[in-house]
Amino acid sequence: MIRALLTTAGPVTKKELAARVGRGISRPLSRLLERGLVREFVPTDGPATPAPPPPDWASVVPESGSALLFGGLQASDYPGLIGKHETALLLAPEILAAKELHRFLLPHFPRAELYHSGLSEGDKGRIWEQVRAGTAKIVVGTRSAVFLPFPDLDLVLVEREEDRGYKQSDMLPYYHARALARRRGKTVLLASPAPAVETYHQAMAGEIALVHPPQPSREVERVCVDMRKESGVVTRPLAEGIAQVLDAGRKGIVVVPRRGYFQAVACKNCGEILRCPSCGTPLVYAARRAQLVCRVCGRAYPSFTCPSCGGRALRFLGTGAERVKAELHALFPSARVALIDAEAVRRRPGIDLTGVLSREAELVVGTPIIAKGTALPEIGIAAAVGIDAILAASDFRAGERTYQLLANLSTRLTAGRLIVQTRYPTHYAITAALAGDYVRFYSQELESRRAFSYPPFSHLARIILPPRQEAALKSALREFPVEFLGPSSPPGRGGKELFLIKAPNSLSLQEACRAAKQAIPKAEIDIDPERI
Known part of the structure:
Protein backbone atom coordinates (compact mmCIF):
# COMPACT_ATOMS: atom_id res chain seq x y z
CA MET A 1 0.00 0.00 0.00
CA ILE A 2 2.81 2.41 0.84
CA ARG A 3 4.45 1.71 -2.51
CA ALA A 4 1.14 2.39 -4.29
CA LEU A 5 0.72 5.71 -2.47
CA LEU A 6 4.29 6.82 -3.15
CA THR A 7 3.99 6.13 -6.87
CA THR A 8 0.72 8.07 -7.18
CA ALA A 9 0.86 11.69 -8.27
CA GLY A 10 -1.56 13.64 -6.08
CA PRO A 11 -4.56 12.39 -4.10
CA VAL A 12 -6.11 8.99 -4.70
CA THR A 13 -9.59 7.74 -3.81
CA LYS A 14 -10.07 4.70 -1.57
CA LYS A 15 -11.68 2.85 -4.48
CA GLU A 16 -8.69 3.50 -6.75
CA LEU A 17 -6.25 2.52 -4.00
CA ALA A 18 -8.09 -0.75 -3.32
CA ALA A 19 -8.01 -1.57 -7.03
CA ARG A 20 -4.25 -0.99 -7.20
CA VAL A 21 -3.45 -2.92 -4.00
CA GLY A 22 -5.78 -5.78 -4.85
CA ARG A 23 -6.97 -6.56 -1.32
CA GLY A 24 -8.72 -5.02 1.67
CA ILE A 25 -7.25 -1.69 2.69
CA SER A 26 -9.32 -0.65 5.73
CA ARG A 27 -7.08 -1.98 8.49
CA PRO A 28 -3.64 -0.98 7.09
CA LEU A 29 -5.02 2.39 5.98
CA SER A 30 -6.32 3.05 9.51
CA ARG A 31 -2.85 2.35 10.92
CA LEU A 32 -1.24 4.76 8.46
CA LEU A 33 -3.80 7.44 9.32
CA GLU A 34 -3.25 6.99 13.06
CA ARG A 35 0.50 7.45 12.62
CA GLY A 36 0.00 10.57 10.52
CA LEU A 37 1.73 9.04 7.47
CA VAL A 38 -1.24 9.71 5.20
CA ARG A 39 -4.08 12.20 5.41
CA GLU A 40 -7.72 11.74 4.48
CA PHE A 41 -9.83 14.60 3.17
CA VAL A 42 -13.13 15.26 1.46
CA PRO A 43 -12.79 17.48 -1.63
CA THR A 44 -15.02 20.52 -1.75
CA ASP A 45 -17.64 20.97 -4.45
CA GLY A 46 -16.45 22.72 -7.59
CA PRO A 47 -12.93 23.65 -8.60
CA ALA A 48 -10.50 24.34 -5.79
CA THR A 49 -9.39 27.91 -5.30
CA PRO A 50 -5.60 28.01 -5.53
CA ALA A 51 -3.90 29.18 -2.36
CA PRO A 52 -1.82 32.34 -2.64
CA PRO A 53 1.91 31.69 -3.00
CA PRO A 54 3.76 31.80 0.31
CA PRO A 55 5.51 35.13 0.86
CA ASP A 56 9.24 35.65 0.89
CA TRP A 57 9.43 35.54 4.67
CA ALA A 58 13.01 36.79 4.71
CA SER A 59 11.82 40.12 3.30
CA VAL A 60 8.59 40.28 5.34
CA VAL A 61 9.60 39.26 8.87
CA PRO A 62 12.20 41.30 10.80
CA GLU A 63 15.51 39.56 11.50
CA SER A 64 15.23 40.51 15.16
CA GLY A 65 12.59 41.87 17.50
CA SER A 66 8.86 41.15 17.63
CA ALA A 67 6.18 41.15 14.96
CA LEU A 68 2.44 40.52 14.89
CA LEU A 69 1.33 38.24 12.04
CA PHE A 70 -2.23 39.54 11.85
CA GLY A 71 -4.52 37.12 10.03
CA GLY A 72 -2.97 33.87 11.15
CA LEU A 73 -0.90 31.32 9.28
CA GLN A 74 -1.68 28.51 6.87
CA ALA A 75 -0.04 25.09 7.05
CA SER A 76 2.01 25.98 3.96
CA ASP A 77 3.53 29.02 5.73
CA TYR A 78 5.47 27.13 8.42
CA PRO A 79 8.27 25.63 6.29
CA GLY A 80 9.19 29.02 4.85
CA LEU A 81 9.04 30.72 8.24
CA ILE A 82 11.18 28.14 10.00
CA GLY A 83 13.49 27.21 7.15
CA LYS A 84 15.91 30.11 7.50
CA HIS A 85 16.34 29.58 11.26
CA GLU A 86 18.58 26.96 12.82
CA THR A 87 16.57 26.71 16.04
CA ALA A 88 12.87 27.38 16.50
CA LEU A 89 10.27 27.06 19.23
CA LEU A 90 6.60 27.02 18.19
CA LEU A 91 4.07 27.53 20.97
CA ALA A 92 0.41 26.50 20.83
CA PRO A 93 -2.18 27.28 23.51
CA GLU A 94 -3.56 23.74 23.93
CA ILE A 95 -2.23 20.21 23.65
CA LEU A 96 -4.70 19.51 20.85
CA ALA A 97 -3.48 22.50 18.81
CA ALA A 98 0.16 21.59 19.49
CA LYS A 99 -0.38 18.07 18.16
CA GLU A 100 -2.03 19.38 15.02
CA LEU A 101 0.80 21.86 14.40
CA HIS A 102 3.42 19.17 15.03
CA ARG A 103 1.73 16.87 12.53
CA PHE A 104 1.83 19.59 9.86
CA LEU A 105 5.55 20.12 10.45
CA LEU A 106 6.74 16.50 10.45
CA PRO A 107 6.82 16.04 6.64
CA HIS A 108 9.14 19.06 6.40
CA PHE A 109 11.05 18.65 9.67
CA PRO A 110 11.05 14.93 10.59
CA ARG A 111 13.10 15.54 13.75
CA ALA A 112 10.76 18.18 15.19
CA GLU A 113 9.86 17.35 18.79
CA LEU A 114 6.53 17.74 20.60
CA TYR A 115 6.62 18.92 24.24
CA HIS A 116 3.62 19.31 26.57
CA SER A 117 2.41 18.42 30.05
CA GLY A 118 0.73 15.21 28.87
CA LEU A 119 4.06 13.53 28.12
CA SER A 120 5.66 11.09 30.51
CA GLU A 121 8.43 12.44 32.75
CA GLY A 122 10.89 10.32 30.77
CA ASP A 123 9.91 11.85 27.43
CA LYS A 124 9.95 15.38 28.84
CA GLY A 125 13.40 14.76 30.32
CA ARG A 126 14.70 13.33 27.03
CA ILE A 127 13.55 16.39 25.05
CA TRP A 128 14.89 18.74 27.71
CA GLU A 129 18.36 17.18 27.49
CA GLN A 130 18.32 17.09 23.68
CA VAL A 131 17.45 20.79 23.60
CA ARG A 132 20.23 21.55 26.10
CA ALA A 133 22.72 19.57 24.00
CA GLY A 134 21.61 21.29 20.80
CA THR A 135 20.44 18.11 19.05
CA ALA A 136 16.73 19.03 19.20
CA LYS A 137 16.53 22.20 17.14
CA ILE A 138 12.81 22.52 16.39
CA VAL A 139 10.22 22.02 19.14
CA VAL A 140 6.44 22.44 19.16
CA GLY A 141 4.95 22.80 22.61
CA THR A 142 2.46 24.33 25.00
CA ARG A 143 3.27 27.15 27.44
CA SER A 144 5.75 25.17 29.58
CA ALA A 145 7.98 24.68 26.50
CA VAL A 146 9.00 28.34 26.81
CA PHE A 147 11.41 27.21 29.58
CA LEU A 148 13.27 24.66 27.41
CA PRO A 149 17.03 25.39 27.68
CA PHE A 150 17.86 26.35 24.09
CA PRO A 151 21.49 27.53 24.07
CA ASP A 152 20.69 29.99 21.28
CA LEU A 153 17.09 30.44 20.14
CA ASP A 154 16.65 32.02 16.72
CA LEU A 155 12.84 32.01 16.37
CA VAL A 156 9.86 31.83 18.71
CA LEU A 157 6.44 31.62 17.06
CA VAL A 158 3.42 32.03 19.35
CA GLU A 159 0.33 30.64 17.62
CA ARG A 160 -3.04 32.15 18.67
CA GLU A 161 -1.10 34.55 20.86
CA GLU A 162 -4.28 35.95 22.41
CA ASP A 163 -5.27 32.67 24.05
CA ARG A 164 -5.46 32.83 27.84
CA GLY A 165 -4.14 29.27 27.99
CA TYR A 166 -0.68 30.85 27.76
CA LYS A 167 -1.13 32.34 31.24
CA GLN A 168 -0.48 30.10 34.22
CA SER A 169 -2.74 31.51 36.90
CA ASP A 170 -3.93 28.42 38.79
CA MET A 171 -0.65 27.91 40.68
CA LEU A 172 2.61 29.67 41.43
CA PRO A 173 4.65 30.89 39.71
CA TYR A 174 2.22 33.02 37.70
CA TYR A 175 3.62 33.68 34.24
CA HIS A 176 2.51 34.42 30.68
CA ALA A 177 4.30 32.40 27.98
CA ARG A 178 3.81 35.21 25.45
CA ALA A 179 5.68 37.69 27.65
CA LEU A 180 8.50 35.21 28.32
CA ALA A 181 8.72 34.33 24.62
CA ARG A 182 9.45 37.96 23.77
CA ARG A 183 12.52 37.77 26.02
CA ARG A 184 13.86 34.47 24.65
CA GLY A 185 14.02 34.52 20.87
CA LYS A 186 16.02 36.71 18.53
CA THR A 187 12.90 36.91 16.37
CA VAL A 188 9.50 36.59 18.05
CA LEU A 189 6.37 36.22 15.91
CA LEU A 190 2.91 36.56 17.45
CA ALA A 191 0.39 35.00 15.07
CA SER A 192 -3.39 35.27 15.24
CA PRO A 193 -6.49 36.03 13.19
CA ALA A 194 -7.80 37.87 16.28
CA PRO A 195 -4.91 39.12 18.43
CA ALA A 196 -5.22 40.37 21.98
CA VAL A 197 -6.39 43.97 22.19
CA GLU A 198 -3.14 44.88 23.95
CA THR A 199 -1.04 43.30 21.16
CA TYR A 200 -3.07 45.03 18.45
CA HIS A 201 -2.65 48.36 20.24
CA GLN A 202 1.13 47.85 20.45
CA ALA A 203 1.30 47.04 16.72
CA MET A 204 -0.75 50.09 15.75
CA ALA A 205 1.47 52.26 17.96
CA GLY A 206 4.58 50.93 16.19
CA GLU A 207 5.96 49.17 19.27
CA ILE A 208 6.10 45.88 17.34
CA ALA A 209 6.12 45.27 13.60
CA LEU A 210 2.80 44.53 11.89
CA VAL A 211 2.68 41.93 9.11
CA HIS A 212 -0.42 40.82 7.19
CA PRO A 213 0.34 37.36 5.72
CA PRO A 214 -1.56 36.59 2.50
CA GLN A 215 -4.81 34.76 3.21
CA PRO A 216 -6.46 32.10 1.04
CA SER A 217 -9.75 32.88 -0.61
CA ARG A 218 -12.61 31.58 1.54
CA TYR A 261 -24.75 18.75 30.04
CA PHE A 262 -25.65 22.21 31.33
CA GLN A 263 -23.56 25.30 31.98
CA ALA A 264 -24.55 25.60 35.63
CA VAL A 265 -26.82 24.18 38.31
CA ALA A 266 -28.80 26.45 40.63
CA CYS A 267 -30.97 25.98 43.68
CA LYS A 268 -34.59 26.15 42.60
CA ASN A 269 -35.62 27.81 45.86
CA CYS A 270 -33.15 30.69 46.22
CA GLY A 271 -31.36 30.78 42.88
CA GLU A 272 -27.89 30.20 44.36
CA ILE A 273 -25.38 28.72 41.86
CA LEU A 274 -24.17 25.45 43.36
CA ARG A 275 -20.41 25.27 43.75
CA CYS A 276 -17.92 22.62 44.77
CA PRO A 277 -17.38 22.87 48.55
CA SER A 278 -13.73 21.92 48.00
CA CYS A 279 -12.56 24.39 45.33
CA GLY A 280 -15.48 26.77 44.68
CA THR A 281 -15.91 25.88 41.00
CA PRO A 282 -19.53 25.81 39.75
CA LEU A 283 -20.80 22.24 39.63
CA VAL A 284 -22.04 20.71 36.39
CA TYR A 285 -24.46 17.88 35.75
CA ALA A 286 -22.92 14.70 34.31
CA ALA A 287 -25.81 13.01 32.51
CA ARG A 288 -24.17 9.62 32.14
CA ARG A 289 -23.43 9.42 35.86
CA ALA A 290 -26.59 11.28 36.95
CA GLN A 291 -24.45 13.24 39.41
CA LEU A 292 -23.23 16.74 40.07
CA VAL A 293 -19.49 16.84 39.45
CA CYS A 294 -16.66 19.33 39.74
CA ARG A 295 -14.62 19.56 36.53
CA VAL A 296 -11.61 20.99 38.42
CA CYS A 297 -11.01 18.70 41.39
CA GLY A 298 -13.01 15.72 40.13
CA ARG A 299 -15.31 15.32 43.13
CA ALA A 300 -18.78 13.88 42.54
CA TYR A 301 -21.94 14.58 44.54
CA PRO A 302 -24.79 12.07 44.15
CA SER A 303 -26.97 14.38 46.26
CA PHE A 304 -26.50 18.01 47.15
CA THR A 305 -28.11 20.45 49.59
CA CYS A 306 -28.02 24.19 48.89
CA PRO A 307 -25.64 25.78 51.44
CA SER A 308 -27.70 28.99 51.47
CA CYS A 309 -31.25 27.77 52.10
CA GLY A 310 -31.00 24.00 52.53
CA GLY A 311 -33.11 23.35 49.42
CA ARG A 312 -32.68 20.14 47.43
CA ALA A 313 -34.60 21.04 44.26
CA LEU A 314 -32.32 21.88 41.33
CA ARG A 315 -32.65 24.09 38.27
CA PHE A 316 -30.39 23.52 35.28
CA LEU A 317 -29.10 26.52 33.34
CA GLY A 318 -27.62 26.96 29.89
CA ALA A 451 -13.42 55.17 28.71
CA PHE A 452 -13.09 52.87 31.74
CA SER A 453 -9.28 52.89 31.92
CA TYR A 454 -8.75 49.19 31.30
CA PRO A 455 -5.70 47.67 29.55
CA PRO A 456 -4.01 48.72 27.34
CA PHE A 457 -4.69 52.13 28.92
CA SER A 458 -3.78 50.91 32.40
CA HIS A 459 -2.07 47.98 34.09
CA LEU A 460 -3.94 45.57 36.36
CA ALA A 461 -3.15 43.35 39.31
CA ARG A 462 -5.46 40.94 41.08
CA ILE A 463 -4.88 40.73 44.82
CA ILE A 464 -6.58 38.15 47.04
CA LEU A 465 -6.33 38.84 50.76
CA PRO A 466 -7.24 37.03 53.98
CA PRO A 467 -10.41 38.38 55.62
CA ARG A 468 -10.40 41.86 57.14
CA GLN A 469 -7.19 43.09 55.46
CA GLU A 470 -8.69 45.83 53.28
CA ALA A 471 -7.54 48.64 55.57
CA ALA A 472 -4.00 47.25 55.68
CA LEU A 473 -3.87 47.07 51.88
CA LYS A 474 -5.09 50.62 51.38
CA SER A 475 -2.63 51.87 53.98
CA ALA A 476 0.27 50.11 52.23
CA LEU A 477 -0.67 51.58 48.85
CA ARG A 478 -1.72 55.09 49.81
CA GLU A 479 1.53 56.58 48.41
CA PHE A 480 1.11 54.95 44.98
CA PRO A 481 -0.97 56.25 42.01
CA VAL A 482 -3.34 53.29 41.94
CA GLU A 483 -7.11 52.81 41.80
CA PHE A 484 -8.94 50.18 43.87
CA LEU A 485 -11.81 48.01 42.63
CA GLY A 486 -13.47 45.75 45.17
CA PRO A 487 -13.62 43.94 47.41
CA SER A 488 -15.52 40.96 46.03
CA SER A 489 -15.69 37.45 47.45
CA PRO A 490 -14.06 34.81 45.19
CA PRO A 491 -16.04 31.55 45.50
CA GLY A 492 -14.56 28.71 47.45
CA ARG A 493 -11.81 30.82 49.04
CA GLY A 494 -12.97 30.70 52.64
CA GLY A 495 -14.07 34.31 53.00
CA LYS A 496 -11.03 35.82 51.30
CA GLU A 497 -11.42 39.15 49.52
CA LEU A 498 -10.48 40.00 45.93
CA PHE A 499 -9.30 43.42 44.79
CA LEU A 500 -8.32 44.75 41.38
CA ILE A 501 -5.60 47.38 41.36
CA LYS A 502 -5.23 49.74 38.38
CA ALA A 503 -2.05 51.70 37.74
CA PRO A 504 -1.09 54.07 34.90
CA ASN A 505 2.12 52.17 34.09
CA SER A 506 3.85 48.87 34.75
CA LEU A 507 6.52 50.28 37.06
CA SER A 508 3.98 51.88 39.41
CA LEU A 509 2.00 48.65 39.51
CA GLN A 510 5.02 46.51 40.34
CA GLU A 511 6.12 48.86 43.12
CA ALA A 512 2.59 48.92 44.57
CA CYS A 513 2.35 45.12 44.50
CA ARG A 514 5.76 44.81 46.15
CA ALA A 515 4.59 47.10 48.96
CA ALA A 516 1.35 45.11 49.35
CA LYS A 517 3.26 41.85 49.65
CA GLN A 518 5.57 43.30 52.28
CA ALA A 519 2.63 44.60 54.32
CA ILE A 520 0.50 41.45 53.93
CA PRO A 521 2.76 38.41 53.33
CA LYS A 522 -0.22 36.11 52.72
CA ALA A 523 -1.51 38.25 49.85
CA GLU A 524 -1.88 36.38 46.52
CA ILE A 525 -0.88 38.74 43.72
CA ASP A 526 -1.30 38.14 39.98
CA ILE A 527 -0.01 40.93 37.72
CA ASP A 528 -1.77 41.29 34.37
CA PRO A 529 -4.38 38.62 35.19
CA GLU A 530 -6.18 36.82 32.38
CA ARG A 531 -9.05 35.81 34.65
CA ILE A 532 -10.76 38.33 36.89
Missing part, protein backbone atom coordinates in the same frame (compact mmCIF):
# COMPACT_ATOMS: atom_id res chain seq x y z
CA GLU A 219 -16.18 31.08 0.41
CA VAL A 220 -17.91 31.23 3.78
CA GLU A 221 -21.56 32.12 4.31
CA ARG A 222 -21.99 33.72 7.74
CA VAL A 223 -25.36 33.34 9.47
CA CYS A 224 -26.55 34.81 12.78
CA VAL A 225 -29.47 33.00 14.41
CA ASP A 226 -31.41 35.30 16.76
CA MET A 227 -32.26 33.15 19.80
CA ARG A 228 -34.96 35.63 20.82
CA LYS A 229 -36.93 34.32 17.83
CA GLU A 230 -35.76 30.69 17.77
CA SER A 231 -35.98 27.94 20.36
CA GLY A 232 -34.17 24.74 21.19
CA VAL A 233 -30.55 23.81 21.69
CA VAL A 234 -30.09 23.07 17.99
CA THR A 235 -32.21 25.60 16.10
CA ARG A 236 -33.97 24.99 12.80
CA PRO A 237 -31.40 26.94 10.70
CA LEU A 238 -28.54 24.99 12.28
CA ALA A 239 -30.27 21.63 11.86
CA GLU A 240 -31.04 22.40 8.20
CA GLY A 241 -27.46 23.49 7.57
CA ILE A 242 -26.06 20.31 9.11
CA ALA A 243 -28.45 18.16 7.08
CA GLN A 244 -27.28 19.80 3.85
CA VAL A 245 -23.63 19.27 4.73
CA LEU A 246 -24.14 15.61 5.64
CA ASP A 247 -26.07 15.00 2.41
CA ALA A 248 -23.09 16.44 0.49
CA GLY A 249 -20.72 14.01 2.23
CA ARG A 250 -18.92 16.66 4.26
CA LYS A 251 -18.36 17.17 7.99
CA GLY A 252 -19.39 19.65 10.66
CA ILE A 253 -18.10 21.02 13.97
CA VAL A 254 -20.08 22.69 16.76
CA VAL A 255 -18.30 24.71 19.45
CA VAL A 256 -19.88 25.07 22.91
CA PRO A 257 -18.08 27.15 25.57
CA ARG A 258 -18.84 24.84 28.49
CA ARG A 259 -18.37 21.14 29.16
CA GLY A 260 -21.03 18.96 30.75
CA THR A 319 -26.23 24.47 27.43
CA GLY A 320 -23.14 22.30 27.72
CA ALA A 321 -21.26 20.32 25.09
CA GLU A 322 -22.66 16.95 26.21
CA ARG A 323 -26.22 18.21 25.81
CA VAL A 324 -25.53 19.46 22.27
CA LYS A 325 -24.00 16.10 21.39
CA ALA A 326 -27.12 14.30 22.65
CA GLU A 327 -29.40 16.64 20.67
CA LEU A 328 -27.42 16.10 17.46
CA HIS A 329 -27.45 12.34 17.94
CA ALA A 330 -31.24 12.44 18.29
CA LEU A 331 -31.67 14.66 15.22
CA PHE A 332 -29.21 12.73 13.01
CA PRO A 333 -29.27 9.11 14.23
CA SER A 334 -27.37 7.82 11.20
CA ALA A 335 -24.47 10.27 11.69
CA ARG A 336 -21.62 9.56 14.04
CA VAL A 337 -21.24 12.32 16.63
CA ALA A 338 -18.05 12.72 18.69
CA LEU A 339 -17.16 14.94 21.64
CA ILE A 340 -13.77 16.59 22.10
CA ASP A 341 -13.09 18.50 25.31
CA ALA A 342 -10.34 18.64 27.92
CA GLU A 343 -11.54 15.39 29.49
CA ALA A 344 -11.41 13.60 26.13
CA VAL A 345 -7.87 14.86 25.55
CA ARG A 346 -6.78 13.53 28.95
CA ARG A 347 -8.52 10.21 28.37
CA ARG A 348 -7.16 9.76 24.84
CA PRO A 349 -3.73 11.42 24.55
CA GLY A 350 -3.56 10.78 20.80
CA ILE A 351 -6.89 12.40 19.91
CA ASP A 352 -7.04 15.25 17.38
CA LEU A 353 -9.78 16.87 15.33
CA THR A 354 -8.44 15.77 11.94
CA GLY A 355 -8.25 12.14 13.00
CA VAL A 356 -11.71 12.14 14.55
CA LEU A 357 -13.28 13.71 11.46
CA SER A 358 -11.52 11.32 9.08
CA ARG A 359 -12.11 8.05 10.96
CA GLU A 360 -14.68 8.37 13.72
CA ALA A 361 -17.39 10.96 13.12
CA GLU A 362 -19.25 13.16 10.69
CA LEU A 363 -20.06 15.69 13.43
CA VAL A 364 -17.78 16.83 16.23
CA VAL A 365 -19.01 18.79 19.25
CA GLY A 366 -16.31 20.41 21.33
CA THR A 367 -15.25 23.16 23.65
CA PRO A 368 -13.28 26.09 22.11
CA ILE A 369 -10.16 23.92 21.83
CA ILE A 370 -11.46 22.59 18.48
CA ALA A 371 -11.77 26.13 17.08
CA LYS A 372 -8.00 26.66 17.18
CA GLY A 373 -6.10 25.48 14.14
CA THR A 374 -5.73 25.74 10.41
CA ALA A 375 -8.48 25.24 7.84
CA LEU A 376 -9.72 21.70 7.19
CA PRO A 377 -11.33 21.35 3.74
CA GLU A 378 -13.61 18.51 4.85
CA ILE A 379 -15.51 20.85 7.21
CA GLY A 380 -18.63 22.22 5.51
CA ILE A 381 -20.28 23.85 8.52
CA ALA A 382 -18.97 25.36 11.76
CA ALA A 383 -21.36 26.54 14.46
CA ALA A 384 -21.13 28.34 17.80
CA VAL A 385 -23.78 27.41 20.38
CA GLY A 386 -24.18 28.94 23.83
CA ILE A 387 -21.63 31.72 23.30
CA ASP A 388 -23.79 34.17 25.26
CA ALA A 389 -22.20 32.67 28.37
CA ILE A 390 -18.92 34.27 27.28
CA LEU A 391 -20.44 37.58 26.19
CA ALA A 392 -22.40 37.99 29.44
CA ALA A 393 -19.48 37.12 31.74
CA SER A 394 -18.46 39.64 34.40
CA ASP A 395 -15.13 40.31 32.68
CA PHE A 396 -14.05 43.43 30.81
CA ARG A 397 -12.63 41.09 28.15
CA ALA A 398 -16.01 39.41 27.48
CA GLY A 399 -16.49 41.09 24.08
CA GLU A 400 -12.91 40.34 23.10
CA ARG A 401 -13.23 36.64 24.04
CA THR A 402 -16.42 36.35 21.99
CA TYR A 403 -14.91 37.99 18.92
CA GLN A 404 -11.78 35.84 19.13
CA LEU A 405 -13.73 32.60 19.40
CA LEU A 406 -15.80 33.39 16.30
CA ALA A 407 -12.81 34.68 14.32
CA ASN A 408 -10.83 31.53 15.12
CA LEU A 409 -13.77 29.28 14.31
CA SER A 410 -14.20 30.87 10.89
CA THR A 411 -10.60 30.00 9.97
CA ARG A 412 -11.50 26.30 10.18
CA LEU A 413 -13.52 26.71 6.96
CA THR A 414 -12.26 26.93 3.40
CA ALA A 415 -15.78 26.84 1.97
CA GLY A 416 -19.01 26.39 3.86
CA ARG A 417 -21.24 28.03 6.42
CA LEU A 418 -20.55 29.66 9.79
CA ILE A 419 -23.61 29.75 12.07
CA VAL A 420 -23.77 31.67 15.36
CA GLN A 421 -26.67 31.25 17.80
CA THR A 422 -27.05 34.23 20.14
CA ARG A 423 -29.51 36.46 21.95
CA TYR A 424 -27.26 39.46 21.25
CA PRO A 425 -27.17 39.62 17.42
CA THR A 426 -26.42 43.36 17.37
CA HIS A 427 -23.45 43.30 19.75
CA TYR A 428 -20.41 44.75 17.99
CA ALA A 429 -18.24 41.71 18.81
CA ILE A 430 -20.65 39.41 16.96
CA THR A 431 -21.47 41.72 14.04
CA ALA A 432 -17.79 42.48 13.46
CA ALA A 433 -16.82 38.81 13.59
CA LEU A 434 -19.55 37.81 11.14
CA ALA A 435 -18.61 40.66 8.80
CA GLY A 436 -14.89 39.91 9.07
CA ASP A 437 -14.40 43.56 10.02
CA TYR A 438 -11.57 43.63 12.54
CA VAL A 439 -11.21 47.43 12.29
CA ARG A 440 -14.75 47.90 13.60
CA PHE A 441 -14.22 45.53 16.51
CA TYR A 442 -10.85 46.83 17.70
CA SER A 443 -11.82 50.49 17.34
CA GLN A 444 -14.98 50.03 19.44
CA GLU A 445 -13.25 47.81 21.98
CA LEU A 446 -10.38 50.25 22.43
CA GLU A 447 -12.83 53.12 22.82
CA SER A 448 -14.60 51.22 25.61
CA ARG A 449 -11.32 50.31 27.31
CA ARG A 450 -10.15 53.91 27.18
